[in-house]
Amino acid sequence: MHSNEVASTGWDRVGVAVAGLGSMGLGMAASLLRAGADVTGYDPDPNKREDFAALGGKVAVSSVEASRGATLVVSVVVDAGQTEALLFGDEGIATVMAEDGVFISCATMAPDRARRMAARLEATGRHYLDAPVSGGARRAADGSLTILASGTEQAFARAAPALDAMSATLHRLGEAPGEAAAFKMVNQLLAGVHIAAASEAIAFAAREGLDLHRVYEVITASAGNSWMFENRVPHILDGDYRPLSAVDIFVKDLGIVLDMGRASSFPAPLASAALQLFIMTSAAGMGRDDDSSVARLYARIAGLDLSL
Amino acid sequence: MHSNEVASTGWDRVGVAVAGLGSMGLGMAASLLRAGADVTGYDPDPNKREDFAALGGKVAVSSVEASRGATLVVSVVVDAGQTEALLFGDEGIATVMAEDGVFISCATMAPDRARRMAARLEATGRHYLDAPVSGGARRAADGSLTILASGTEQAFARAAPALDAMSATLHRLGEAPGEAAAFKMVNQLLAGVHIAAASEAIAFAAREGLDLHRVYEVITASAGNSWMFENRVPHILDGDYRPLSAVDIFVKDLGIVLDMGRASSFPAPLASAALQLFIMTSAAGMGRDDDSSVARLYARIAGLDLSL
Structure with a gap:
């Protein structure tokens, strides 16, 4: 069985496709290359394909071509909608992957979406690993991401060399796709509130006339x-x-x-307040800038200069 | 000069009063005792005075008696109002302390209140050290608090042995009383929002049916x-x-x-949302319980059991 070959001989016999070569996907594809994998990358943006080619990677002109016969497909697209289109859209790859292949889904999404896509893919005999990542572009590039993952024993076994190549820390969070997604959402609730709180606090410190470097030193x-x-x-x-x-x-x-909270009747007033701050920051034209731009929103509103 | 004796001979010649023997003050007074200080404690609650006497401390039946002639007075009362009453109330100690004594004010308060009290005390020739603390009762007891402090060179020099005895970390934050208070308020903004966010997140995780010990492990x-x-x-x-x-x-x-934000025209929507959660928790009868009780509020609202 091909799957046993993967487990026993490891890495060099495995065809890996990486769908999505943005700041995260490019680094993850590069980490896989460095680990010796046979990687084919795809991104709809030709500039991003060139970025990966410049690193020595193979590129394909469609996700179907990249994924044909692939034992592992690493999906590093933006959200559940793009993941669903990649798998099951008009040019969906679900049925062109190897028949016992594993789809490693890295986008952050609602657990329900992950569960539904996993069920649909698993109905074809293939495997779905719910595997949201964290750590940012730098850690993607050096193969030291944190991966939160849930899925079947088989999915984990086959994906293992790729997970090893991409991550410094792998949290195995159960057998059911959707579990890892839920853990990721708990993290995102906290991360989002904390970014907004850091922004509010540093702007508040500026309003009080404090030395902001000293504030950083004391608070940390x-x-x-x-x-x-x-x-x-x-x-x-x-x-x-x-x-x-x-x-x-x-x-x-x-x-x-x-x-998720609305669907399960769970109130989340802090997450709600933080979301409004991110929406305000986006509305003010900073949506594609660094998420710490929430602090610039406070600074603009209150007429402060936060940069030193 | 007595003040020079303090600097040169140190500790054993210094009379120290500790006003307020609650969970923080008792530990701080005990740390001072252990370091060899001549400490007299006072608290309006006779049980708390007995607690300190049981540790070998001297106690007085009034703050005036405790502070008479004291070179250092460590104020560990609850807020600005109590601090003001201690210094300048009908039984105020401002004029019974040693003439060049230092008042070490540890309550968390608005910077303006600290500035005004400092100016009033300094007009008598005495010194005011703005010195809010953090670290909780255990670290108070073992002398390893973090102290944020601002005040004159003289105030720091005279207070040094007491600060050493009570803290593991001393942040010197400038010459002006009120600076340390402002740093403390920045910290409290973040601390309050983070407690409420932790509560919201752990309850959200429970609603999603996650293993909460695993959530703790993954999030940390x-x-x-x-x-x-x-x-x-x-x-x-x-x-x-x-x-x-x-x-x-x-x-x-x-x-x-x-x-502070209202006074300086600074909006703080996250702090505001967090405050409402603490008020709700207090309104639900948990005001004197641990601040993590915000999580119990979420649990009650959403019908969850968070304890494992």
Whole structure:
């Protein structure tokens, strides 16, 4: 069985397709290449295909061509809609992958969407690994992402070399696709609220006339610290809003959190307040800038200069 | 000069009063005792005075008696109002302390209040050290608090042995009383929002049917982590709401943040949303319980069991 070959001989016999060569997908594809995989990349944007070709990767002119016969397909598209189109759209790849192939779905999405797509793919005999990632573009490029994953034993076994190549930390979160998606949404609720809180706090500190470098130093050593405060406030103090992760990602992700809450009758007033702040920031023209741009929104509203 | 004796001979010649022997003040007074100080404690509650006497401390029956001639007075009362009454009320201590004594004010308060009290005390020739603390009762007891402090060179020099005895980390934040208070309020904004966010997130995870121990493990290793998530969620999973720090502390402190914002025309929508959650939790009868009780509010509303 081909699947046993994968498990026993590992990596070099496995055909891997990477669909989506944006800042995350390009780095993940590069990590797979470095690990010795036979990788074919695809992105609708020819510039992104060229980026991957420049790294020595093979590229295809369609996702179907990239995925034909592939044992593993790593999907690094933006959301559930793009994932569904990739798998089951007019040019869907679900039935061109290897018959026992694994679809590794990395987009952040509502658990229900993941469950439904997994069921539909598994009905063809193929495997679905629910595998949202975190860590940003740099960690994608050096193969040190955190991957939250749920799926069957078989899906994990076949995907193992790719997961190893792309991640420093793999959390196995159960057998059912959708579980990992739900863990990711809990993380996104917190991450989004914390970015907005960091923005509110640093602007508040500026209004109070405090030395913002000292604020950073004190808060990161205090009970008010968060991973996001520590990571994002330097962008704000540098005035560098080039997008490592964009405002509109949190418009999407906090939107999913609140949709989930509405569907399950769960109130999430803090996530709701944070979502409104990301929407305001996007509405003010900063949707594609770094998510720490929420601080620029506060600064503009209150007439403050946060960059030092 | 007595003040030079303090600097040169240090500790054993210094009379120290501690006003307020609650969970924080008792531990701080004990840390001072352990360091060899001549400490007299006072609290209006006779049980708290007995607690300190049981640790070997001297107690006085009034704050005036405790503070008479004291070189250092450590004020560990609840808020600006109590601090003002302690210093300048009918039984105020401002003029009974040593003439060059230092008042070390540890309550969290608005910077303006600290500035006004400092000016009034300094007009008598005495010194005011704005010195809010953080770290909780355990770190108070073992002398490892974090102290944020601002004040004159003289105030710092004279207070040094006491600050050393009570803290593991001292942030010197400038010459002007009120600076340290402002840093503390930035921290409290973040801390309050993060406790409420941790509560919302863990209840959301429960609604999604996730294994909450696994959620704790995954989030504390992810970008959604905060100091408060890591510290408070174990209380929630243990169902242990004995107050290490009470809900009503954040009703007070986020109230100060929002008063400051209103006074300076600074909008703080996340702090506002978090404050409402603490008020709701207090209104539901949990004001004196641990601040992680916000999670119990979500659990009650949504019919969830968060303890494992």
